[in-house]
Amino acid sequence: MLLTKRLVRCRRLFSTSLILHNQNYSPESDTYNDTRSRVIFSGIQPTGIPHLGNYLGALANWVKLQNTASPSDELLFSIVGWHALTLPQAPQQLSEARMDMLAVLLAIGIDPKRSIVFHQDHNPNHTELAWIFNCITPMGKLRRMTTWKSRLAVSKNQADDAEISEAGLNLGLFAYPVLQAADILAYKATHVPVGDDQRQHLELCRVIAEQFNRNFKAKQPLFPLPTQLNTSSNRILSLRDPTSKMSKSAPDTSSRILLTDSPTIIAQKIRSAVTDSIPGITYDPVNRPGTANLLRILAACNNNEDVRKTAMKYKGKNHGDLKKDVTDAVEELLKGPRASFEILRREKDYLKQVAREGAEKARSKSEATMLEVRARVGLA
Numbered sequence: 001m002l003l004t005k006r007l008v009r010c011r012r013l014f015s016t017s018l019i020l021h022n023q024n025y026s027p028e029s030d031t032y033n034d035t036r037s038r039v040i041f042s043g044i045q046p047t048g049i050p051h052l053g054n055y056l057g058a059l060a061n062w063v064k065l066q067n068t069a070s071p072s073d074e075l076l077f078s079i080v081g082w083h084a085l086t087l088p089q090a091p092q093q094l095s096e097a098r099m100d101m102l103a104v105l106l107a108i109g110i111d112p113k114r115s116i117v118f119h120q121d122h123n124p125n126h127t128e129l130a131w132i133f134n135c136i137t138p139m140g141k142l143r144r145m146t147t148w149k150s151r152l153a154v155s156k157n158q159a160d161d162a163e164i165s166e167a168g169l170n171l172g173l174f175a176y177p178v179l180q181a182a183d184i185l186a187y188k189a190t191h192v193p194v195g196d197d198q199r200q201h202l203e204l205c206r207v208i209a210e211q212f213n214r215n216f217k218a219k220q221p222l223f224p225l226p227t228q229l230n231t232s233s234n235r236i237l238s239l240r241d242p243t244s245k246m247s248k249s250a251p252d253t254s255s256r257i258l259l260t261d262s263p264t265i266i267a268q269k270i271r272s273a274v275t276d277s278i279p280g281i282t283y284d285p286v287n288r289p290g291t292a293n294l295l296r297i298l299a300a301c302n303n304n305e306d307v308r309k310t311a312m313k314y315k316g317k318n319h320g321d322l323k324k325d326v327t328d329a330v331e332e333l334l335k336g337p338r339a340s341f342e343i344l345r346r347e348k349d350y351l352k353q354v355a356r357e358g359a360e361k362a363r364s365k366s367e368a369t370m371l372e373v374r375a376r377v378g379l380a
Contacts, residue, residue: 041189053236053246107340118358281314301329
């Protein structure tokens with residue numbers, strides 16, 4: 001189904017606002033700029049509507065990458081449904097979340113004509129390659145991966161993962177870094193935009209690529225060793241517990257701002273945000289984590305301004321002034337994608353078309369890799 005004129009107009013308006021929001025972004029001075037052709041891959045789990053932390057920490061960077069990439073760069077953005085299954089999911093909710101996440105990616109500015117955007121679970125090459133990698137990945141390497149504990153802790157709404165045992169650990173969750181490596185290497189990705197919390201997994205991906213290249217030698221190595229793509233990352237914390245990351249699974253819904261929250265709800269959540277009783281506004285993440293979190297949000301919304309420069313503007317002001325400005329800035333940032341999302345989520349046929357076309361492109365690219373993989377391991 002063709003998009004309605006209203007949707008096209010809405011997306012154009014948001015594209016303009018995104019450019020303005022990032023007007024101080026300079027490709028010439030950023031690590032995104034590279035004269036060599038790159039294959040860039042990243043994925044996101046379909047676990048509900050993204051929150052402000054997801055947007056400022058990852059999704060906005062995807063759009064920057066797309067808008068500043070050279071014409072020869074290839075970009076792939078995947079909704080990783082198989083990764084979502086590593087923790088219990090309600091089937092109907094997962095189905096809806098997958099469709100909503102695709103609508104979100106399009107709403108924030110991911111262009112399916114420029115980037116390959118697809119559902120991971122529409123391409124069986126991921127799981128085939130993951131099985132082959134499972135057969136060459138030492139258990140000791142996987143046991144050094146610590147993120148499964150934090151994922152279980154989040155699922156149980158526990159702030160500390162120190163008490164998490166292997167009792168709730170399933171094989172999929174234990175081995176999901178191997179599937180993550182397959183996601184990346186199926187496309188021979190050269191660059192992966194991830195935060196420091198995922199650096200350990202990217203290192204394992206490089207280890208697996210090296211191991212495969214050594215085990216199944218030919219004239220040239222099959223897999224490149226992907227590089228972490230350094231992107232400006234804004235660590236946004238919970239509005240109710242500023243010692244923890246903003247999370248979709250936190251029991252207190254006022255702890256996070258969703259991309260679909262109305263202006264009234266955004267204002268209510270920011271008004272109730274935890275700060276402190278210290279007079280004035282200063283940026284002190286250790287002693288004033290709540291205030292520092294609001295300053296980081298405001299700075300990120302204001303063209304990624306230096307947060308200390310943002311704090312200087314509040315000399316002689318109070319938390320009421322800060323919260324009002326944060327509310328206005330967040331609403332200005334989210335109103336475009338929110339409007340686009342509300343239109344897109346109703347365009348089911350269009351979303352299915354985008355998913356189908358994206359999967360066809362992804363399968364075509366990854367099948368070329370798998371033909372080489374099968375030949376090298378003796379399965380062809």
